[in-house]
Amino acid sequence: MRFPDRVRRVVIVGAGLGGVATAVRLLQFAREPLQVVLAEQRPEHRNAGVAYHRAGNPWHHVFNIQAGRMAMFREDVDDFVAWANDEADRTGWPREWRDFVFTESGPAPRRIYADYLTERLADAARQAADGVTLAEVDGEVVDLAVDDGRVRVVIENSADAGTLVADHVVIATGLQERELPFAAEVAGHPLFVRHPYSQSGVERILAVSPDAEVAIIGTLLSAYDSAALLLRRGHTGTIHMISRSGITLRTYPTDHQHRVLDLPAPQLHNEGYEGRDNLVRRLKDEWERICGVVETEHPDVAKAVVTERVSKSWEPYLPEVLARVPAPDLRALLDSYSSLLATLRVSAVAYTTEIVDAAMADGGRISLVTGKVDRITAAGPGKLAVSVAGRTIEADLVIANFGREPDYERVRSKLWQNLLRGGIAVPHHRTGRGVEVDALGTLLGQAGSRSGPISVVGAPREGDEIVRYGRMGAFSFNLAAIKNHSVGVAAAVLNRLESCYDEQADELADTLAGSSDSEVREAFAYSVALDVHRMAARRLTTREVLAARLDKSLLVLHEAVGSTDAALRYAVNTAAVVKLNDLSVTPRDLRCVLGLDEPVG
Incomplete structure (x- = not known):
């Protein structure tokens, strides 16, 4: 791995959506010579990440939100749909999508997003100013060391292994995988699919007998994807969808468009903090009141998206409300209501939900099971036993969803373990989700000061997004957040590095x-x-x-x-x-x- 050391260099750790979006903005914004290095530990995830890479996303896996909300440029909302209709190379696309006309409110297969990101990154590199270049390296970034205003980036496990000196580092490592203690005994079992968005995971799901009994851990988007994948290929056996909350996805109206309503602020009637139970009660009362306001004053808003409208309108007020809540209570609230929060701001397109919801109807092939999974064990030849809510389900295949880990003291990433151990990063104090950053996304250390020229985009900023902006659920780390992070971080990096x-x-x-x-x-x-x-x-x-x-x-x-x-x-x-x-x-x-x-x- 040889690069000239005299040129200013920004290393981006992670070439999924967050990393690519930030690289594109740096290439667009930079006016002075700069090398943008995009490092990715899994070549198959480059310009895609776990969510969009081709091998883990069959053609039936579509975005949960409308195609019109998938543009990587917040200021150019039609860019993705225009690309899909006019620029995408449809060679090899299946018949269902080959002649499909994509629309703002319609579906789109997730796997084509990798091509979109790849082409937009290449466009940005071609249209960059003189001396502004893009380099892509493979390998796992395992440590960062700040030295005299620069950062030594340690890369392992590839031909590009070595140490690279950067003037600034942007960490875009995406979601971290959670350990599943209840599945420890079957972690390597051939009937247990831990990664349904991997090539091997998809192959094992598609290989199961059509009349097999399948247990899916989860009832939200990933679970819907797995269930829909089975149903579309003609599965006739029982599919158990299991979660503690039992909450399922709502369906977006066919003509849904994102809107921001001017709604009343939540009235909590007290400037102090009266305890967790009182706060929850007051918030529920206010929630019902404001939902009633939407239904009365905005009758054109479909019932399925009323909660989305209210959640968005409350964001400016939530930071003040959350500031009154002690950290232990705030953490407990986020843990208790995480599944509910995940569905308040987001639904899914009918392409995914209709086939699953139909199979959930009385006497359908899907059984919704509410309860905590206690243990998964082998149950003799060709079976796994799932213990949940006082009963045991014997399944021919068990599919566990991604299960992200928000607590960075528990993540298995070598990079984050080293950053936390060295005090370069600290867990987010108030929420226990992600790490501490400042308003510009710069990583903060143990003393609350900047650790050096290191910025963060995406999931590691979850806690900060919650307390600073009131963004809850997936909106604290998803595409919408990443669009803003990429603009803000790229500009902040160049404000520091460029002489102008x-x-x-x-x-x-x-x-x-x-x-x-x-x-x-x-x-x-x-x-x-x-x-x-x-x-x-x-x-x-x-x-x-x-x-x-x-x-x-x-x-x-x-x-x-x-x-x-x-x-x-x-x-x-x-x-x-x-x-x-x-x-x-x-x-x-x-x-x-x-x-x-x-x-x-």
Whole structure:
């Protein structure tokens, strides 16, 4: 593994969705020479991750949300659907999808997302500024060491093994796998599928006899995928879907579009904290009240998505509410209501749910079992015994879902174990989910200060997303969060590395935006609009034109306020990032709000 050491280098750990999205933004935003290194320990997961890689996703596995919400660019909501209809190479696609016209509210197979990410990454590399390059390396990053403002990245288990020196590291390691103590006795058993999104897992599911009795641990999205996979190939045996909550997925309306409603804030009637039970009672009362408001004042909202609308509207208020809750109680609440929280903001498309829900109907092939799985053991030739809620289910195949581990003190990743052991990372104190980061996503150490030039995107920021933004369930780490993380982290990295920015000008943006001089305010707003358009532009020539106009606009500001070009550029860029990551509007509305389809000025 040989790379020149003189060029500034950013190493991204993990080439799934979070890593690719951040790499694309760095390649788009960078104006000075930079090498972006994208490291992935599993070559088959490159540009896909566990969720989207081809071998683990048969064609019937579709996104749980609509195709129109899968664009990797929040400011270009139609990008994925446009790519799937007009750019995707459909050679080898099955008949069902070969001539399919993708729509905003319709389904799309998950496996094609790898092609989308691969092509958008290649596009970004081709359209990068002079001296801005992309390098891809295979291998497992097992440790980071901060030394004199740079980071030594230790890579193992590949031809690219060795130590790479980086000016900044972005950790995008995705979801961490949870240990399943109840399945310890059957971990290597051929009738136990621990990884249903792997090639071997899919093959074992498809190989089971059509009349076999199957037990699926879980009743949410992964469980629906496994059940639907069996049903679509004609399974006639009983399928037991098992979970502690018994909660199942709702179905999105066929014409569903994401919206943000202006709803009343939750009224908890007390500034203090009266205990966990009282908080839950008050929240439930307020939840029912606001759901009633939606049904009365917004009758056009389908019942299936009322909770989605209320959950989204509550996000701005939840940080203040959660700040009153002691950490032990907050952790207990998140653990107790995790399954419920997972379904409040997200449903699934009918392509997946209809076949499963039909099989759950009275006398159907799916039996819904509510209860905690205590133990899975071998039960003689060709059988496993699942002990749950005082009964035993004998199954010919048992499928366990991904089972993510939110507590990073329990993860098995060598990298995270070493970072925690060395104090470079610490578990999120308030929630016990993910690790501590600051508002820019920079990793924090034991003293609460930055550990060095190391940033985080995606799942490791779950706890911070909950307490800082009130984002619950999968929305604290899924595609929606990653879109914002990638913009914010890429901009913060370049603010630090590029000579054209002065990070010390933290308060200048507020000063300029609130200036008593209307000409200064207008010049600042114009500069911010130019930078928003520059950051959103994917063609290099467009960005160069906008950058030249921005330079002229900054000269006007400099003459008016006297601040340095680097300070002004930093103020403008930070304000532009805030606008690009505006959570108060939907992605479709964001494009309109930002005026991206109109020329600036």
